[in-house]
Every structure is written in C-alpha cells, then in structure tokens.
Amino acid sequence: MAPLHGLNFVASALRKSGRTFAVSSPVDGNLLDGKFQLARPIDAEEALAAAESAAGPFARMTGAERAAFLERVAEEILALGDALIERAAAETALPVARLTGERGRTVGQLRLFAAAAREGSWVDARIDRAQPDRQPLPRPDLRRMKLPLGPVVVFGSSNFPLAFSVAGGDTASALCTGNPVIVKAHRGHPGTSELVAGAIRSAVDACGVPSGVFSMLHGEGNVIGVQLVKDSRVKAVGFTGSRAGGRALMTAAAARPDPIPVFAEMSSCNPLFVLPEALATRSGTIAEGFRNSMTLGVGQFCTKPGILIAVEGESLARFRKELAAAVAAAAPAPMLTAEILREYDAHREALLGVAGVRVLAQAEAAADAAHSQAAAVVAETDAATFLTQPQCSEEVFGPCSLLVAVHDLAEMRAVARRLDGQLTATIHGTDADLEEAADLFELLAGQAGRLIVNGYPTGVEVCHAMQHGGPSPATSDSRFTSVGTAALERFIRPVCLQDMPDRLLPPALQNANPLGLERIVEGVRGRH
C-alpha cells in the first residue's frame, strides 16, 4: 500500500495546509503512520465553491449514471482490500471480523442506494392533469417531483469508521439523490477516511462525475464543521455523534438567515423492559443476551441497551446473579480512542456517583488503561432514584448499563414515561406477558423509533422497513431515518410544475412516463 498522504480532498485537488496532526494506536499509544493536514478556512471555501458548481450538473445526471457511480464507489472500496481493514483496525481497535462485516454493510448500502437511484421512483412523481372546463375555475396541470436539496455536509462518526463515515449511509443517500457531499472526517480515523475518500475520488474520475461532488476535510474541534454548516451554499447536514456535538450543529443551522435541515443522530439509552413471566422463565438467556449486546463493540453502539427495567422479586434476584456472572466473564477491550475512554470513565463515574446507584456487576479482569481498555459494568438502582435523578437517564457511551428494579408494572410504566426520546426500546415477554403489555407498547412507540420484541437493539438492518431515528434527543427530527432506503428522503424537496409543456418537463413527469416510474396520477399510484 502507498503511504498515506494526509491531504485534504478539495474536489479534484489535494490540499496541504502546513498544520498537521497524527493519531496513535488506541491499543498501545504508539503513533500510527501518516501526518494529516488540518483544513484551513480557504480549503473549506474551495470545497464549498466546487460543490455549488457541481450541484446543477450532478442533479442533471441520470439515475443510471448516479447508480453506476455509487456501484463504482463500492468496487473501489473493495479494491482497497486488506489495507483498509488493517488501517481501520489500527485506528479504532475494532476487531478485523467486525470491520470486515462493516465493510460488507457499507458496500451493500451503496449498492442498495444505487438500485434506488437506477429505479428512480424516489422522486415521488405526482400528476394532476388540467381540467379546463372545471367550474367555477379551470384547474391547471400540476406535476410534482422531488429534487436534490444541494450540497450536504456529512460528519463522520467515531464508532462506524466505514458504515457511518466517509462513504457511509449519509453520503450514500445524499449522492443517490443528486446532492454533492462535503465530508468532515472524524478525527479518530483519518487514515481510514483518506483511503475511503480516495476510493470515492477514483470513482468520481472513472464515472465522469463533476469533481465538486465530493470533498473531504480534516479538522480539529468544530471550527471547520461550523464554518461549513453556516455557509449559505450548504443545504443540509448529516451527523452521527454526541448530543453536544449534534446540538451545536443544530443551533448553528437554526441561526442562519436561511435555516437548513440537520439530521443529527445523537444519544440513546435503548431501554430494555423484561416482563415478569419472561424473567421467571428465561432469566439466564436474557442475562447472557443483554451482556452480549451491551458489550458488543465495547459498548460503542448508538443502540447499546443502556437501561434494563425489571420487577423486583425472586426472579430478579436470580437474574442479578446470572447477569453478574455473565458480566464478570466479559473481557476488557480497547475503546475507539483514548479520549472516548476518558469520556466513558467520566460518564460512568457520574452515574455511579448518584446516591442510590450501586455497582451490580463488573468484569473480573481489570481494564488496562494504558491500552485504552474499558471493562464492562452494570450499575443498579431503584425506580425512586431513577425517577428523580436525571443522570440515570443520560447515555453512557461504552460498556456500562443500568438495571432499574421496579416494584410492579405500574412503576415500570412510570420509568418508561420518564425516559427521553430513544432510537430503540425493547420488550422481553412471554406470549402472556405481551398480551397484557399493550399500554407499554403504546407508550414506547411514542418515545422510540424502533420497538424490538424478545431481541436486542444492537444490529440495525439496512432495508426498506428500518427506522433509525427517534424523538429528541435520539435524533434531531423523528420524522426521518438515517438507515435504510427511506434515509434518502432527508435530502430531497418537492417542486411542482404548473402548466409546463410536456416536451419541457423532466422525463419523470412527462405523459409517456419514459422512465417507467411508479407515479401517483390523479391520486392513483401505479407505473403509469
């Protein structure tokens, strides 16, 4: 593999700034190869100007052309081979198997969006024909379709260096629908970001895509990010990260003279409710499943189950022991970065410092802080403490969860009502439990984007029916998703054309339906 150049991708140019940073291995603290250039405001400015110029030509490309581009991005990522996985593993300490899976997901996601671009019905074409003889007034011919918003700024995440970063779901959905993308790379994995950006750049060149369609900048703090979000040429933002980070971008976007939509995925405790009969009959299985889910990826999933709620009693006493044994056996593992470990330590200690919260279970093996390791912990509290101490419902990013022991189902519902908005909520129950839990389902449906029955929230399918987005603070707008084909709806807007001659209409709206799209004509949907 060629050495990393560390430069910023500003459309077709590679830009050097002078000020650099390097990253260390989270595992041993040794510096990794590569010095990465911190983008200057002028680099952002050039990327913005290029994105603005590219927006029109990119929007005019056919769906088939954009599909070929996305597929080429997928191929170029695969062509990076082991080098990509090795660098990502070195930068994030995530296991090779997990990263290989994540690459598969990333490539699959690009291909799924390519298929959507090629098929084309996402434009949601609607036609209401003229009624010249209507009384008291004639009706004009009205045709509506969705167009790209324009340049989208995407912030790479820390915890998914491939699937939610440079060529992740936000980028794929923006490109699929014809929007140029400027990525602000995550500071934790700049080498991985460079490799993937290079793959996109190769695809841009190979497919004749306007060069301004893709730029990627390295930056520190939120200076470059806020510059991008405030710029009038930027029309939307995709973000996956912390609540504070997401909120800062939302505030910047809302304060613009022309506010723009921000889709920020921020914070979620993913509560898991264990109903009484399920606890009585399969506490051991749930203890193990919960431990596996909360420690997956060292607890660094946005869907990590951070709160488990169960009713006090003999079954819970047994479950406590089973969970303690399962957690004791969990091996400490390195977190993504030393900084994330420090934040994990701080948030975990803040939780454990709440009066009425105690440690229920912890990994037996000590975490080696020099190797950025975190050990799993389960804390415990009661409903009274949970309901009065806001700290208990704050997300702890890492392998720490909280058991809330409640006296009865009424108290369980009170805990559910106290929860903020969530990405997911899970219920474990036997058939009999579930039959009686209709009110709990209804309550949780109002608070979470996805409800899981007898499963675990980690593992987010990329498909049509996925919803990855929930009420605040889980995401900035619960009406949208960042995973699945519906994610492309974030970056498009409808335009209605009134009385435009057929030959001047975009093909999607012409009478003959030359693209063979599914359309709504006079209120009736079909390929007509």
Place this chain on the structure above:
Amino acid sequence: MAPLHGLNFVASALRKSGRTFAVSSPVDGNLLDGKFQLARPIDAEEALAAAESAAGPFARMTGAERAAFLERVAEEILALGDALIERAAAETALPVARLTGERGRTVGQLRLFAAAAREGSWVDARIDRAQPDRQPLPRPDLRRMKLPLGPVVVFGSSNFPLAFSVAGGDTASALCTGNPVIVKAHRGHPGTSELVAGAIRSAVDACGVPSGVFSMLHGEGNVIGVQLVKDSRVKAVGFTGSRAGGRALMTAAAARPDPIPVFAEMSSCNPLFVLPEALATRSGTIAEGFRNSMTLGVGQFCTKPGILIAVEGESLARFRKELAAAVAAAAPAPMLTAEILREYDAHREALLGVAGVRVLAQAEAAADAAHSQAAAVVAETDAATFLTQPQCSEEVFGPCSLLVAVHDLAEMRAVARRLDGQLTATIHGTDADLEEAADLFELLAGQAGRLIVNGYPTGVEVCHAMQHGGPSPATSDSRFTSVGTAALERFIRPVCLQDMPDRLLPPALQNANPLGLERIVEGVRGRH
C-alpha cells in the same frame, strides 16, 4: 344567529378570563359585536393537558372514525350558513364571493383529508420479513408505519380566515393523521374563529372524539403562542404569517431541550419573468393578468406576484403603458385590518424610498385610509439597483409590486440568482422563449416550490401534486408542503416494529393486510 360568546375553547369547556378585546370593522372602524376573552396561561395549560390526554385515544381511533369526524366538521361549517360568511366579511373586508369560495375550499380540504384518513395508506406501511437462515446473521422481521407526532399547535392566518385558520389545512392534516390540535386564533377575525371552533366542537361531541383533541385560544402578541410552542407536550407547529412571526416560533422551538418541527409559511415575492417574445407578442394580456393577480384579495395573498422581470426595449415600453393603464383602473379596497394597512404603507414606502426605485403606475382613485383602503402601486427599478438593495427583494404584503427592467437575459438570470427562496416563480414565454430558458427553469427550481408557465401564482389547488412550500424564507422547511394531501406528512413519524407477533401488530402491519392498504413488502409496492 346566537350572539358570540367570546370565550376560549379549552377542550370541552368554555373559559372566561376577564380581559377582553373587541374588533372593529376594517371598512368603517365601527366596533363589531363580541368581546373576546384573552386566554390566560392557565387556559393554555388546561388545553395542553387535555391534548396530551387525548393523544393516545385519538391515535387509536380508526381511520374511518377520524374520516367521519372530519366530514362532520365540514358539515357543521356548512351548517353555519350565511352567518359565517357575513361575520368573516365584516371582520376581514373580504368580498362575500371570495369568502364563499374559501369556505368551499375549506370544506373540500376537510373532505379530501377525510378520504385520506379512510383510505389509510398514508401510514406508508413497509414490511421486510424475517430471514432466519440468512448468513452470516439471520434477519429479524421488520415492519414500519407512521404514527401521529402528538399535539400540534396551529396558528391561524390573517388572510385566509377559513382555509388557513381554525379548520384550515394545518388543522385538517393534523387531525387526519391523529394529532390533537390547539389553535391560536388570529387576532383579526376572532368571531369567525369562534364560529368555526364551535363547528369543530359540535363535531367532536357528535363523533365521540376525545374532547382534548381540539382547543382554541384567543391571545394578544405572541405570549400564549410562545408558551404553547415551548411546552414539552407540544410535538409540532403549523404557522402561516409574517417572516418575523414565523422566525420567532422557529427560534423558540429550536431552543427547547427537545426541539420540535415547525412548519412556517412566511414570506414570498413570487417573481414573474416575462421572456422577450412573450413580451413582444402579448404584453397587453400579461399586463392585465399581472394586475389582476397582484390586486387579488387586495394583494394579501402569500402567492401575490411581487416582482416582474422583463428585458428593456420597445416591448417593455409598451408594456409599461399597458400596465400603468391597468393599474390606474384598479379600485382601492379595504385591507384585512387597520394594522395590516399600516404595515403595508410602511413597507411600500420603504421600497419607494430606495434610491433608484420610482413609481411606475398607481391606481387613479385615491385610497380612503379611514376605510382601511389600499391602492395598487407598481414601482420600477433596474437590475443594478435590485442587485444591490436588499429592500427590493423584501415582500410587501398588499397590492404593491416591483418591475425590474433588465438589459438582457444574462441580467435576468443575475436577478433570479439574487432572489431568496420563494413559494412560486413564474415564467411567461412563447414556445421559442421557453425552449431557450432551460437554465432559468433550473435556477428557479432551486429557489421556489412551484414553477408556473404562462399563468399567475395566485390560486393554489388543493390536490396531490401541489407543493406549497419553498426554500427559506418562503417556508421553514422546503421538504414539506402546507397545501395538498402531502401536507399530512408534516405531522407523522415512522416507527419500526421488530419481531412483533402478528396478532399484536397494528392492523396496518399484519400479514393479512386487513385494512387493504397499499404497502411496500420486500421493497415491492402493492395492496398486499
């Protein structure tokens, strides 16, 4: 007709506060019947509590039940008969014919949303079935549908006392999809608002709808409005009004610990571009059509064409005379309220005060200010002034528009680029003109929600293909519309149910599709 009681509608109760206001006829300044109670914070609090309690039961009602309710609202409004039209005419000075048409539109809108509620496919059901044998991991069963957001606050508009007020498009779309509504009545037509609120209240009682589903409050300034928007029980906002008013609500909503979506329709100049051959061949028709559109409803339409752009030359010289003659003949007419007239005077004078702007045409008959009359005015300027004076692209709410004379098509495009986001943009052209205007169409499609060819922007159809919403500052979020069936998308959010037993699923997601909905199953759409 019974005398107006002037009370606030707080769920099933009518509340008196002690502090009242009255309204005068805009035509003669005489006080109209009725003393209206200014809602207190406690009234808003009660309305909020009632809305929160009603949200669950209302969401559980079937689509057919909600459809019957909306249809009953329509019937109750019609049953108010002439009294409604007379009161609305007295409060707004709008002509009886216009108000009768607006009532028809309001009732038609309610029935269209009733049909959508009954048909039910707006839930956008999606099913991806389990693949237990998938490698490397099984796929769970995933099913997604849209649910109501929860209580919605609707602000009545000044200029559509029926179609964009108490039972207007915002209320109809929120109720259709199962959201309780709290209306803040517009100060200008409290009697009309009371009559319509009474109609909704009657329908609530007749249809067994939970009483908290509808409340309506009178208020002054934005005190009650901001209290409502900041309250954690409110989940979305619909607003039609001024840019300052909309922006204040957006800011309040964005500053909440849990920001909520605001759909605000605020400000638009609706530019109309006349291409050279069209100007040469039918300047007289365009002059008359433009005059009619800009003076319709005394220029108090959000879609009033406020800017006309044409190329300097002989044809424009002729057009100036034709437009001057047409405008001279326009009869002054009373505006909605004395306050709106004052604002119109101020904004018009601010425009006319710009160096480089002059009066091109005005109504011959003097406006009678004592009768709140406004007279039509067309100002004129050149591209250089327009491009450098921001005041020229500010909306003037009322019968005042601005002609921008440009030197050539390049300068016309420069003017187009300078424009802020718009609800509409219009192009007049012959076939030959239009063939050459592809770049102008593309430019305007990026700036406006609706493009009109050889027509006028006033007149907004309520249908499937309508888009009434554009980039900032036209509306707060160009991805949504406030008119047409797509307007209901503003107030719903998707929820995904994972591995839920079929019998516990909502009917919309059950295998047998008992509601006969159009759904997307494994990515394929159909009634399956």
